[in-house]
Amino acid sequence: MNFENGTIDSIRSTSQxxxxxxxxxxxxxxxGLPPFDQFAPxxxxxxxxYIAVWKVEAGKDQLDFRALYRGSFIDEAVKDPWVGKTLSEVAPPVLRIPIIAASAHCASSGCAIYTVLRxxxxxxxPVDLERLLLPFGTRGRVRVIVASLQLVSLEGKVERRKAVESFEIQTDVVLSFRISANSFKESRPKKAAAVPLPA
Known part of the structure; x- marks a missing residue:
């Protein structure tokens, strides 16, 4: 997967x-990386x-991601329990490559990763899975990833369980962005210069 440099404006969802x-x-x-114990939005x-939390584990050959928490909307969508299992164990085969690639890039880059899978x-x-990954850690190493997962359909209501079944059959990667914390500072709107009022 290729990740382009993005900004906060690359993220579609207002809450994300x-x-x-x-x-x-x-x-x-x-x-640098904020420690996870500061995460209290x-x-x-x-x-x-909409949140899932993954612990980053360094294996012999590659990183793995172990589920620590998942929110109730994710529970509705996915019938099998996740907590305690790794991402490679729970990701459906057709989703495994884009999901694990995004998580690995988040862990290696220390950047927010935003992807849209369709x-x-x-x-x-069309039904989109908008996936925002946020890295937390200490001493420059990502130790936890917070994931926000939102299912979106322009045609109306999404049935979460059926949508997951559809993703298990076919998934296309529509967007994939890497967003640094510094880019948020750069994209803040600048204050407009004061215009004097006519006398």
Whole structure:
């Protein structure tokens, strides 16, 4: 998978942009990776029902990601329990490569990773999985990844369980961005110069 450099504007979801902005603020305050124990977004920032948390584990040959938590909307979508299992154990085969590649890139780059994966529902309408990964760690090493997972259909309501079944059959990678914390600082709107009022 190729990851282009992106900015906060690359993220479609308003709540995911808010969560990414919160992460960037922590990262900029730390001048690097924020420790996971600082992760405490308020209720107005992002709904924890959409969150999964993964511990980054260094294996002999590659990194693996062990589930520590998943929100209730993810529970609705995925019937099998995840907590305690690795990403390679729980990711469906067709999703394994893009999901693990994004997680590995998040861990190696220390950047937020935003991907959009697409499938179609039974009526042929597109359904997107918007996936935002945020790295947390210490001493320059990513130890935890917080993932926000949102299913979106422009045609109406998404049935989570059926959408996951569709992704297991066919998945296309639509977007894949790497977003550094510094890019949030650069993309902040600049204050407009004051214009004097006519006398």
């Amino acid at each position: 942009r808010s969560l990414a902005g919160y992460w960037a603020k922590l990262a900029l305050a730390e001048s 308020g209720p107005g920032i992002h709904d924890p029902k 499938t179609c529902d039974s009526a042929g309408s």
